[in-house]
Amino acid sequence: MRVSQFADxxxxxxxxLALADHAAQAAFEKSxxxxxxxxxxxxxxxxxxxxLLEREAAQSGEKSADLAARVLERRQEMETALAAIEVxxxxxxxxxRDAADIATMYAALAEHKAALAAL
Numbered sequence: 001m002r003v004s005q006f007a008d009x010x011x012x013x014x015x016x017l018a019l020a021d022h023a024a025q026a027a028f029e030k031s032x033x034x035x036x037x038x039x040x041x042x043x044x045x046x047x048x049x050x051x052l053l054e055r056e057a058a059q060s061g062e063k064s065a066d067l068a069a070r071v072l073e074r075r076q077e078m079e080t081a082l083a084a085i086e087v088x089x090x091x092x093x094x095x096x097r098d099a100a101d102i103a104t105m106y107a108a109l110a111e112h113k114a115a116l117a118a119l
Contacts, residue, residue, distance in 0.1 A: 006102065016096045016105040020112055024089035027116040028082060038075075045071040081119055088115045 006012035030038070037052070044050030045068040053071070057064040092112035099105045 009102070012102045012105060013096055013099070016099075016109050017093055019109055020089055020092040020096060023109070023113050023116055024085050027085050027119065038078075041071045042075050044068070045075075084119055085116060088112050 006015065040050070040052050041056075044053045049064050049068060053064055053067055056062075057067045060067070089112070092108050095108035096105045099108065
């Protein structure tokens with residue numbers, strides 16, 4: 001990495017803050033289709049059933065109640081993962097803002113990416 005890549009620390013800070021946000025987004029990227037399907041399944045599971053869950057249960061041969069329970073369990077796992085991603089992103093942004101030099105910003109981003117990869 002060449003330090004001369006940035007005009008000053010403010011430019012470097014903005015660059016690394018954007019990269020921290022991008023890494024968090026990439027750690028939990030879903031297509032609009034999948035996000036919508038998962039949201040509908042979650043709402044149906046909370047309601048005790050619905051057309052999408054009923055069709056999936058019929059197709060898979062699984063009991064609707066078992067499928068709904070699994071959907072709720074996976075939703076909790078997803079929310080836990082999202083919380084970990086957000087905590088890492090917030091901590092990384094704080095470390096980048098507080099950094100006195102580019103090497104420290106780079107290290108904060110590298111640690112953030114490693115933490116996200118471990119999820």
